[in-house]
Amino acid sequence: MSAVGEMLVLTLPDGKTREVAPGTLGREVVASIGPGLLKAAIAIAIDGEVQDLMTPIRKGGAFVVITEKDPRALDVLRHSGAHILATAVRRLRPEAKIGFGPAIDDGFYYDFEVAKPFTPDDLAAFEAEMHKVIAEKYAFVRAEVTQDEARKVFADDPLKLERLDDFTDPSEVISTYTDGPFTDLCRGPHVPDTSYLKHFKLLSAAGAYWRGDEKRQMLQRIYATAFFKKDELEKHLHNLEEAKKRDHRVLGRQLDLFQFFPQAPGAAFWTPKGTTLYNTLEAFVRERQREDFLEVKTPLLYTKKLWEQSGHWGKYRENMFLVHDKEAAEAGATPDEALSMSLKPMNCPSHHLYFGASKHSYRELPKRYVTFDVLHRNELSGALSGLTRVRQFSQDDCHVYLREDQIASEVQFLLDFILGHYETFGLTATLKFATRPEQRIGSDDLWDRAEAGLKAALENSGRPYELKEGDGAFYGPKIDFDVTDSIGRAWQLGTIQLDYNAPERFDLSYTGEDNAAHRPVVIHRAVCGSFERFIAILIEHFAGAFPVWLAPEQVRVLPISDEVAGYAEEVTAKLKAAGIRAVCDTRSDTLNYRIRDGELMKVPYMAVCGKREAEAGQVAIRVRGAGKKQEIVSVADFQARLLDEIRTRALTPSSAGEA
Structure with a gap:
């Protein structure tokens, strides 16, 4: 903290300074710089510490006004979005007990203790109510309170009362924020009022243990996201949909890559x-x-002594699979003393x-x-x-x-x-x-x-x-x-x-x-x-569409009819002999069905063999992602092409004419 007498010295980005009395609100300093800047301001930062415009300034230092162009502004908006979500939930479900509502990497969430899990219809209703709260343009009113005052405010919220137990330092400031009918225990920072949240979306609800402790009660966590610009929200939602399509758990089953069994939890x-x-x-x-x-x-498997020597026994033990010493246990050692080894x-x-x-x-x-x-x-x-x-x-x-x-x-x-x-x-x-x-x-x-x-x-x-x-x-x-x-x-x-x-x-x-x-x-x-x-x-x-060198199945050879099945087997054998992972599909299903199956399995190349191809020593290749387009090439050229893509670890199979 730098001060002249009892005044605090704030250094602006241009090197100029402002002297302010302790307790001056951030918005007052921003207003003194210019009304246009105040209108654009989301929050401020002093020596990198972000606080909102309604929090009293208690130290001097480098003073920066945070507008929506500053990456830090998004966390302030999203944290405010969590409070608006809680406001909406408490309006519609006044019995809901409130937990935490932080900003996270891609949005925000809020935890509630309720009798029944939230449904998609609940989320739709909460989102509609949030729009009403936003339209009402409630200011985020900050108040500093004592422990006793806070306990009166949150007398009916056991989760908040437990949170108050964490305030053990008498000098620590306890603050609340109120937007309209809702008051929350919170350090901030927040945007000036609820109307700042324009582009948001409630995404899902899931169970979450109170304070991350699996021994505590299960809460309902609502996940959401928010952005300053509509196109950024739309892009994020598009990416979320794309991520669902690419979910490795879904594609792993579809492409027959791995499974999990309850008899071996957490092991593929x-x-x-x-x-x-x-x-x-x-x-x-x-x-x-x-x-x-x-x-x-x-x-x-190693002894406890090794893990004590490395420091893992003291710092990482809860994450280790421990092994009991049977002889020590039979000799009367306590369960803890009998823990002698770990994977x-x-x-x-x-x-x-x-x-x-x-x-x-x-x-x-x-x-x-x-x-x-x-x-x-x-x-x-x-x-x-x-x-x-x-x-x-x-x-x-x-x-x-x-x-x-x-x-x-x-x-x-x-x-x-x-x-x-x-x-x-x-x-x-x-x-x-x-x-x-x-x-x-x-x-x-x-x-x-x-x-x-x-x-x-x-x-x-x-x-x-x-x-x-x-x-x-x-x-x-x-x-x-x-x-x-x-x-x-x-x-x-x-x-x-x-x-x-x-x-x-x-x-x-x-x-x-x-x-x-x-x-x-x-x-x-x-x-x-x-x-x-x-x-x-x-x-x-890759959305399951692996490069040729990495794909479990690199080529699927498809004979058009039984008449050319022998030739297709010969082509497959040549490719295999060259070290290429090739499979010959001689099933009795139609060619279109087998091609479609190869597309669903995201095979990089399909080599179709008809009578003309068999007579000429060729294959008609279909490249993944190229639709119905086919290219007629000799088996030797096709093999050379594949080997070159494998050797160079090409990211995508080459389209027709690129070989």
């Missing part, structure tokens, strides 16, 4: 086609790492054990160990979702052991390696630098060195990045890769994590040029994240 059962897809992806990852990485296989949730400690078992020279570094072993994490049953959230999975997990002076060059190498992987699939990535979290291991000195080293390496690469304060791993800072798919959704995938703690905990060393022992640094690296989740993303990114 890969079909023959799905296994081919999985193995093709894994082979690609292996191929790219053949020269510069050392693949090892390590055990799945591994990650590969880090096993690589540390392996590196530490041998002596290493500085000349050997960096050493890059990679493992594709099965991992297990004890995810909540309610969090499981297709392939994107599972309990059993495999990662392309790598740990690099290097000298401190190699950090910059190694990070550059790994950045290029990871981004090159995504480019193969037509995916683009943005980088995020995540710093130390509140819950962490290791000294501040180690964290200072790790953050400084990783940040310097990242900046030395020249690549733009976003800062994510407090989002690092519990053992070190990291660079995360957010990958954008074909319909604009971002997925957090790869990571580069710098770790000074593990070498200390595992007493790792290498012999330096001075013939003395030195500590290496460890980099944790993943590219796909997990194969399961990456495949889910690829299914949705």
